Amino acid sequence: MARLFDRPKVRQTMGRHHCGSDHGRISPFVWANGAILTETMAAMLFMLYVYLQLRVFEKETAQSALLAGGVLGLLVLTRPEFLILILPAYAFYWLWRKRSAHVVKLAAISCLGIVIALSPWIVRNMVTMHQFVIASTQVNPFAAGTYPNKDYADKMVETKGKTQMEVAKERLKVGFTEHTWTFVKWYTIGKVRYIYGRMFFGAGHAPLYPVIPLGTLYHRMILLGGFISTITMLRRWRQPAVLLVVLVVAISITRLAFVPEFRYNFTAMPLFIILTSLLATTFLDYLLGRRSNKAQLPVGEEL
Numbered sequence: 001m002a003r004l005f006d007r008p009k010v011r012q013t014m015g016r017h018h019c020g021s022d023h024g025r026i027s028p029f030v031w032a033n034g035a036i037l038t039e040t041m042a043a044m045l046f047m048l049y050v051y052l053q054l055r056v057f058e059k060e061t062a063q064s065a066l067l068a069g070g071v072l073g074l075l076v077l078t079r080p081e082f083l084i085l086i087l088p089a090y091a092f093y094w095l096w097r098k099r100s101a102h103v104v105k106l107a108a109i110s111c112l113g114i115v116i117a118l119s120p121w122i123v124r125n126m127v128t129m130h131q132f133v134i135a136s137t138q139v140n141p142f143a144a145g146t147y148p149n150k151d152y153a154d155k156m157v158e159t160k161g162k163t164q165m166e167v168a169k170e171r172l173k174v175g176f177t178e179h180t181w182t183f184v185k186w187y188t189i190g191k192v193r194y195i196y197g198r199m200f201f202g203a204g205h206a207p208l209y210p211v212i213p214l215g216t217l218y219h220r221m222i223l224l225g226g227f228i229s230t231i232t233m234l235r236r237w238r239q240p241a242v243l244l245v246v247l248v249v250a251i252s253i254t255r256l257a258f259v260p261e262f263r264y265n266f267t268a269m270p271l272f273i274i275l276t277s278l279l280a281t282t283f284l285d286y287l288l289g290r291r292s293n294k295a296q297l298p299v300g301e302e303l
Contacts, residue, residue: 039266045074046082049082050243060102060106062106065106065109065110065113068110069114069116070116072117073115084251084254085251090110139165143165145257146167146172147171148183188256191255198219198262222269225279225280226248229275229276245275248268
């Protein structure tokens, strides 16, 4: 089935329904939060960046690379952790195309687009704060992420008279040396399970009514479909759709460094939905193809 993901019909379906120019068609899955958070705008900009990065792979022009970089810059202004995506995106492109000079050129142009988008923010920080700050960062999410299972009262290290970063570094040192298995588990499957374990319905409150019946099961079925789609595509990975897998893995790994929140799955879910939809579309295309072939067989002939 892995070869089916590279068929033109499937690629056209993915682009037309999820990343293409037919804006009148939207995914049947609507994800929205119940509070004003950066995740809403980030999800929109993230999907726009994915589309534009796929256009870079297709057109391979300076204009497309500059535009993709500019949108990524806007995404970074919204959620700074997405800055890392430029590296895995073009690393995948290089592994796929094996044209070093051309890939480096496009990557440099995309970086220029990022700089242009971030320049007002950088200049503002240099003028008002007298510091060169590329992206807004917070120590607290990093420090809070050093508490396995969010047990903030474990008293592993003394905190009095120390900054949050000093406490975080000391906790990591003590944790990985004296509580190795607990910290290894927390910084791998523990945080991943926490982030993706539940559907995000909103922030700071629960819905007044069931938004989606059996929502958690529904959420996990999408994750399962995305996982199966990923495994299937990786068997034949030299195709544009694998960029979605690369980006999901990249943002998931990045978030392992910080405190896990199930609202963090909000920006990743559109990619999981596309991967699951791609799996369903491919399977349906396969079944219809099989039925068509059977209908054309002469009487008495077997498959």
